[in-house]
Amino acid sequence: MTWGWKWRSPSILLEGAERFERVEVPVYCSTGGPLFKTLLSSRCRMDCRYCPFARGVRAPREAWRRDKLVRVFLEAYRRGLVRGLFLSSGLYGDPERVSLDVVEVAEELRRRGYRGYIHLRLMPGTPLWLVREALRLADRVGLNIEAPGPSFFSEIAPSKGRWSLDLLSRLLYAAHVARDPRRVDTQLVLGASGESDRDVIALVEYLAESGVGRVHFSPYTPVRGTPLASVRSRPTPLWRSRQLYEAEVLIRDYGFRAHDFEPILDDEGNIPPSSMQLKKRLALAHPEWFPVNPETASMYELLRVPGIGPKRAQMIVEVRNRGELDLAELRRILGPVWRAAQRFLDLSSLSRSMLTSYM
Ligand code: SF4
Numbered sequence: 001m002t003w004g005w006k007w008r009s010p011s012i013l014l015e016g017a018e019r020f021e022r023v024e025v026p027v028y029c030s031t032g033g034p035l036f037k038t039l040l041s042s043r044c045r046m047d048c049r050y051c052p053f054a055r056g057v058r059a060p061r062e063a064w065r066r067d068k069l070v071r072v073f074l075e076a077y078r079r080g081l082v083r084g085l086f087l088s089s090g091l092y093g094d095p096e097r098v099s100l101d102v103v104e105v106a107e108e109l110r111r112r113g114y115r116g117y118i119h120l121r122l123m124p125g126t127p128l129w130l131v132r133e134a135l136r137l138a139d140r141v142g143l144n145i146e147a148p149g150p151s152f153f154s155e156i157a158p159s160k161g162r163w164s165l166d167l168l169s170r171l172l173y174a175a176h177v178a179r180d181p182r183r184v185d186t187q188l189v190l191g192a193s194g195e196s197d198r199d200v201i202a203l204v205e206y207l208a209e210s211g212v213g214r215v216h217f218s219p220y221t222p223v224r225g226t227p228l229a230s231v232r233s234r235p236t237p238l239w240r241s242r243q244l245y246e247a248e249v250l251i252r253d254y255g256f257r258a259h260d261f262e263p264i265l266d267d268e269g270n271i272p273p274s275s276m277q278l279k280k281r282l283a284l285a286h287p288e289w290f291p292v293n294p295e296t297a298s299m300y301e302l303l304r305v306p307g308i309g310p311k312r313a314q315m316i317v318e319v320r321n322r323g324e325l326d327l328a329e330l331r332r333i334l335g336p337v338w339r340a341a342q343r344f345l346d347l348s349s350l351s352r353s354m355l356t357s358y359m
Contacts, residue, residue, distance in 0.1 A: 008034075012075055023068075025076045033083040035119070036073050040064055040102055044090030048146075048157040049228040050192045050220060053090045057225045063092070066101065070108050077116060084117025084139075085109070095123035095161075099130045106137040122170065124161035131174050135183065142185045143171045145215075148203040152193035156228065172210050181213035181252075190244065191220040191236030192228060196269030197244060198261070204248050205258040215248050217241040239273045246278040247271070253310060254279075254303045260286070280306040283344055291346035294330055295320060305344045307337030326350060 008027040013020045028037035041063035044053045052059050076082045087105055089098050099122050106118050118138040122131060126143070134141045147153040150163040161167060175184045186207065188200070204215050219236035222229035250256040263285040266272050274281060283290065283306050292301050294316055302313040315333045319325045327350045334341050 006030075010081055012072070012079065012081075014072060014075060023072050025072065025081055027076075027082055028086065030086075032117075034081065035084050035086045035117075036076055036082040037086040038064065038069070038088075040066075040069070040087060040089035040098070040105065041092045042090050043092040045093075046091050046157065046160050047227075048160055050156055050189055050223070050226055052223045052226060054226065057223075059225070066105055066108070069105055070112070073109070074112065074114060077114070084119065086119040086121075088121030089123070091123055091160075095125040095166075096127050096130065099123045099126040099134070103130060103133050103137060106134070110137055122174075124170070125166040126170055128170075128173055131170060132177055135174060135177050140183050140185060141174050141178070142187065143167060143174065144187045145171060145203070145207075146188050147193045148188065148195050148199040152195050152199070156189065156193045171207075171212055175211035175213075179211070181208075181211055184212050185214040185216065186212060187216040187218055189220050190217040190241050192232065196265075197240075197247075197271045198258075198265055198269035200244055201247055201251070201258045201261055204244075205251050208252045213252075217244050217248075237273070240270075243271050243273070243278055250279060250282070255300045256282070256304075277306070279304075280340070290344045292344060293346040293349065295325060295349055305341050307334065307340035312337070 006029045008029065009024045010027060011022050011024050014023050025036060026038045028035045039053075041061070042053045042059070043061045043063060044051070045055050047054050047056065051057070053061070073082070073085055085106075087102055089102055091098055102120055102122070106120055109118065119140040119142065120134045120138045122134055122141060122143045124143070131141070145163075145167050146157055146160070147155070147163070153160075153163040153167070171184065171186055175181065178184050188203075190200070207215060219238060219241045220232065221235045222233050247256075247261065251258070260282060261271070264271055264281050271278070283304065286304075289301070289304050292305050294302065299313050299317060302308050302316060303310065308316075312333055316325065316330065319329055319333065327347065330347075330350060331338055
């Protein structure tokens with residue numbers, strides 16, 4: 001477990017059969033609130049080359065007893081220390097056994113009347129019936145895809161299973177069953193396998209089209225004692241994951257396509273670092289998209305304008321459908337982003353209609 005600024009570890013007293021026991025609560029401060037985030041076990045028989053919990057890496061190992069985990073979590077929840085549970089695990093046994101253990105924790109919590117948030121991470125090769133069980137019990141289910149394709153994956157996780165069959169197909173099945181992208185997510189280790197941003201963006205587009213929700217990027221950090229640390233000694237810079245998060249949102253929520261990014265990629269297929277927002281960089285690289293006429297543009301065309309997000313685009317369309325879109329109304333809708341958006345808009349007909357309304 002990596003302890004950083006997002007982690008806290010308050011302790012609680014738990015009543016045992018003969019005495020009280022002090023237990024540390026692993027609290028991860030996510031954007032949605034504090035989560036009880038833990039591994040059922042950090043023992044693992046896999047040899048992922050970047051992972052501090054891989055077999056053969058000297059690291060302290062811990063494992064929860066399932067009944068104790070349930071008690072500690074419920075007590076932490078009752079005291080308001082956490083708002084939900086995020087549970088994953090090392091692969092200490094076969095994938096079915098480990099996924100079953102993870103799912104059974106959720107089952108026990110629900111059996112005890114807990115109705116709050118549960119996020120479960122499933123193992124590669126989890127049987128399909130267990131994927132369905134996980135979705136029945138949890139609010140969100142994830143399976144880490146780790147790399148943007150089979151060749152990258154086998155480089156960094158040679159024994160973790162087959163990328164297409166054990167990871168991708170399970171993830172797509174979860175998305176198919178859930179029928180709600182918000183309920184299925186995944187993660188990849190950014191920069192571990194030598195993949196380019198082009199590779200990542202292609203995967204993000206494919207997953208978004210397949211109904212998978214967020215793709216989280218875990219920037220690779222070399223950990224002493226892991227095989228990869230001697231080959232890739234430099235951590236992935238945070239700006240790379242920030243830019244790819246922007247790309248992921250543009251593809252998933254704004255309808256951008258992977259090929260839209262081509263003009264801004266360098267010779268290696270990567271997005272060079274910049275302090276400018278990615279959407280504006282794309283707009284400047286695609287002069288053929290502009291200007292956009294707010295009176296006639298589709299949602300997708302509006303969403304390509306810097307400053308205009310799904311909410312503002314929707315407002316423009318609604319006001320337009322009521323026949324009430326004029327320059328003043330557009331300025332009101334765009335508010336603080338008016339200046340950013342203005343140069344990409346064709347306002348000639350709106351300005352004309354404003355003039356004629358004053359005549
Ligand atoms: S399966 Fe998970 S815990 Fe085990 S070595 Fe791979 S990444 Fe680490």
